[in-house]
Amino acid sequence: MRNLSHRFCVAPMMDWTDRHCRYFHRRLSRHARLYTEMITAPALKHGDVPRHLDFDPSEQPLALQLGGSDPADLAHAAMLGERWGYDEINLNCGCPSERVQTGSFGACLMADPGLVARCVRAMRETVTVPVTVKHRIGLDASQDYGFVRDFVGTVADAGCGAFIVHARNAVLRGLSPKENREIPPLRYEVVHRLKRDFPHATIVLNGGLADWRAIEQELGTVDGVMLGRIAYHDPYFLAHVDARLFGSDEPPPTRAAVVEAMLPYVTAQVARGTPLRAIARHMLGLYHGVSGGRRYRQLLSDARRLKEAGAGLLREALAEVENSGSEP
Numbered sequence: 061m062r063n064l065s066h067r068f069c070v071a072p073m074m075d076w077t078d079r080h081c082r083y084f085h086r087r088l089s090r091h092a093r094l095y096t097e098m099i100t101a102p103a104l105k106h107g108d109v110p111r112h113l114d115f116d117p118s119e120q121p122l123a124l125q126l127g128g129s130d131p132a133d134l135a136h137a138a139m140l141g142e143r144w145g146y147d148e149i150n151l152n153c154g155c156p157s158e159r160v161q162t163g164s165f166g167a168c169l170m171a172d173p174g175l176v177a178r179c180v181r182a183m184r185e186t187v188t189v190p191v192t193v194k195h196r197i198g199l200d201a202s203q204d205y206g207f208v209r210d211f212v213g214t215v216a217d218a219g220c221g222a223f224i225v226h227a228r229n230a231v232l233r234g235l236s237p238k239e240n241r242e243i244p245p246l247r248y249e250v251v252h253r254l255k256r257d258f259p260h261a262t263i264v265l266n267g268g269l270a271d272w273r274a275i276e277q278e279l280g281t282v283d284g285v286m287l288g289r290i291a292y293h294d295p296y297f298l299a300h301v302d303a304r305l306f307g308s309d310e311p312p313p314t315r316a317a318v319v320e321a322m323l324p325y326v327t328a329q330v331a332r333g334t335p336l337r338a339i340a341r342h343m344l345g346l347y348h349g350v351s352g353g354r355r356y357r358q359l360l361s362d363a364r365r366l367k368e369a370g371a372g373l374l375r376e377a378l379a380e381v382e383n384s385g386s387e388p
Contacts, residue, residue: 079116156196
């Protein structure tokens with residue numbers, strides 16, 4: 061039987077999958093594996109560690125994604141991550157932004173699999189939780205399968221047992237990060253081939269998945285899937301994960317129940333000085349495609365109301381949806 065730990069994952073997304081987003085996503089699915097935004101190893105070496113690493117225990121299973129290329133710094137960051145209670149340490153070898161390249165990490169690391177192997181080995185010697193890698197299938201215009209095969213093989217030899225594979229090349233010059241998520245063609249067959257060549261590794265497919273038919277089809281070949289934008293912009297998609305992929309007998313939570321479940325958290329966070337907008341912005345898509353959803357989004361996007369209100373604004377938005385006659 062396949063390892064189900066990575067059967068469904070929500071992608072790490074900069075400026076999006078912060079602790080408030082993850083707390084919200086966990087109200088929708090108990091079993092989806094969640095990831096932090098990428099946190100650089102130097103930030104954990106020199107910055108405010110609690111600010112970067114604190115999370116609510118209910119967010120687990122939760123992986124810490126690190127950015128960096130110095131084995132010692134990454135080992136230190138991984139040690140902190142394990143100490144804080146993360147279930148997995150993930151190394152980013154897939155981000156194509158020029159800012160990330162300037163720091164000598166992200167997708168450009170795929171050109172130096174030996175260095176990535178040293179980084180993985182240093183982290184594995186420091187922590188007991190799994191160390192995984194997220195990467196692309198190639199760099200720039202090259203479609204040589206041998207490139208990604210050798211990358212995975214070298215890193216697997218260093219002890220990495222799970223690879224999250226964004227099934228597009230990373231174009232390091234000339235495309236923005238957004239364009240890098242859309243322009244390089246998806247090549248799922250490369251990820252399928254990796255699974256055949258590395259049958260004992262956990263291979264997770266990332267990129268372009270947006271409907272259950274495609275997800276369930278891919279899970280016949282790979283060990284898991286990772287979704288990003290669809291999980292963020294239409295978060296109620298996550299409400300069906302537990303029943304469809306993990307055998308849960310519990311009915312999915314209603315949208316209204318999810319909002320109700322967020323109220324105590326919002327109240328506590330606002331009391332600590334967290335701006336309501338920092339939480340509400342992640343909830344805007346909950347009523348995507350539902351009658352009353354537009355009014356719900358308007359209320360939770362109103363800058364003046366957000367500045368003055370607390371959990372009551374969420375209750376008001378929920379009442380507007382329910383009064384519209386939509387299914388909660």
